[in-house]
Amino acid sequence: METRKEQKERRRQEILYAALELFVSKGYAATKITDIAKRAGMSTGLMFHYFESKEKLYEALIQMGLEGTAYPGAQNCDHAIDFFVNFTEALFGYMKEQPVMAKFFVLMAEAQRSEATPEPIREIAMRVNVIEQFVPIIEWGQREGTIKEGSPIMLSNAFWCSVQGIAERYATNQEIDLPKAEWIVDIVRRKQGDGL
Amino acid sequence: METRKEQKERRRQEILYAALELFVSKGYAATKITDIAKRAGMSTGLMFHYFESKEKLYEALIQMGLEGTAYPGAQNCDHAIDFFVNFTEALFGYMKEQPVMAKFFVLMAEAQRSEATPEPIREIAMRVNVIEQFVPIIEWGQREGTIKEGSPIMLSNAFWCSVQGIAERYATNQEIDLPKAEWIVDIVRRKQGDGL
DNA sequence: TTATTCATTGAATATTTATTCAATTATAGC
């Protein structure tokens, strides 16, 4: 038998999941509270028993997205390029097993990008800043010769935007499989025989 | 002196441009008709003199986006990979000179992806289907050895999603320059010495 | 100059969407 506490928690999760799917497929602004309630299988009134507003519900999801964001460092890699390979393979693998992760990914990206995101929420979403984390790894790889020459911030940005573009499509449409991680890593990989 | 007809056309363009910027930076649903009017420097009432509804205004932009979409074929290329290089360089170059193009790019992508897009508009946006156009070129490149092995549709998808991810960031934030076209082409490029 | 047509405004109205709340039903503890 399910206790009251368990039931409450389950309901909460049901709402969060329904909202996540809708925010990702339609965007936050276009998602109606009634849509969320319908998808979660409850009345609209009940939603407000669990979340005081649409915005607070959004905030709860963004907070979850932030907490779930624990990307690995570059430990245990012989070469900088290995970090990108491991990272991308892990990310794509996880997205395939847990499509919810791809959805969180896209949710965070929208919150960061859109000027319509309520300021307190945007502030939370902005705490994830992967692009800057890549910069020192790229610099290391350029020194050792496994990563292309070029502005580290631009390379980091190109790599990450590509991953985001791919995740964005995958989150709403799994018909086309995710690409091989190596393909995307080739954005930053130095070509064999490219002289220093 | 400006004739009435010219003035009318200019006003129309002002509205379209203001709407384009807002739809891209906030998304269609989050953009208020009053925001558009304010940015275009006119009253809300006047907007309805030019466009009968917010949705028709959106449709006009999507129609423009569709008509502006004339991507080059693979003529005049010795190798399939050259097509991707030329294509990407042309696209990025154009985006830099005419940032409005990056905005249209993102507008079309949102219309295609979002389940909140009104059906008639989505139908128009969906007429742009670049991914399928790339497939035969990738197949050609795989035969001649300039393009990686792997599912052509997956490669095409990886390339295009990456371009979209990059355009999405660039459209709203030109602080970070666009990457080198070659970096992105490396997603599909076959590595030197990779045996057939 | 005068009449006519078009551009323009912003307040009023209509519509959509978020939120509240009084009433009802189910559950848990006694």
Add this chain to the structure above:
DNA sequence: GCTATAATTGAATAAATATTCAATGAATAA
């Protein structure tokens, strides 16, 4: 079983947003 507490509903209300329209001003044609 009885009582207290929590879950749930859906209709009512509030708030936000799109759209209309009567009135005004400016440009053009006669």
